[in-house]
Amino acid sequence: MLVSLNSEVLGELSDFLSQLKSEDFADCSPVLRTSSIGQHVRHILELYDCMLSQYESGIVCYDDRKRDKRLETDVAFALAKVKEIQSNLKLEDKEIILKMAVETDFETIQSSYNRELCYNLEHCIHHQALIKIACNQLDYISLPSSFGVAKSTIDYVKSLESSAN
Template sequence: MKSVIFTEVVKQLSNLLKQLKPNDYSKSLDVLNGSSIGQHTRHIVEFYQCLLKGILGGIVDYDARERNLMLENDLNYTLSILKLIETQIENIKNLNEPLLLSVNYNSDSQHFIETNFIREMVYLVEHSIHHYALIRIGLQENFDKIDIPKNFGVAYSTVKHRQEMVVEI
């Protein structure tokens, strides 16, 4: 598997966000329970940052997100970080790089689970698409001028299933 599929998911978000006005990016939306497109984007971006940081030290900890408010409020800053993430993913030499995933569901115990870079990227693709679906709802309900790609926020398996259904008919 090539890293292209992983950067494609990041590019989908970048391309969509480029259509937004900076104020719209950080606007609180009722349909998202008061959160913004920026807040969902920050959440997505910080998961990628945790993985890319983890590859340096061998331990991925998604709970250790920075919760950087610039990512949810500054559209241009976020677009530059997304570009940096694309570049960093493209430069990963060993997609099977072994890692440990830090898991801590309560304050009493921390566990480390064996994983690798490509497995975590698969997780991040699914995680991103889930949040893209929420972003899509926010955009559709509040910003009718935004051109949302047909499959933005739709799982790859669902896209494939829909294509197969069309062929069978």
């Protein structure tokens, strides 16, 4: 279930990227002011990439991401990374140690692969919500109503609609 939810949200991101003009991807957004849509996409993808590439070691440190500029400037490269991540999500749940930089040291937290899938899902949705705001001025973009909206919110709205009928 978690793999399919993550794959679905990444699929929405992929569909979005396939519509986006390169300049709107890479240039600073007038709405976001200090960042570009591409920087938000890079951030989403690099956290997924950290989780997957560090899975075998059993220690995941999101602070150790590559910050690959091509992921924020090259739409085709970002699209390829989305597809690569989607194809590698199905891994066995196992214990993971989450390593976080805190001031000048590191803290470790017990976690699991499935917990990190949950984190990346919510993180992706959060950044998609920001991207959606940046796209309000791009009249050529068509986004599904679910883009950037938590699944629990979608379910809640559906329950309100069905109870109103």
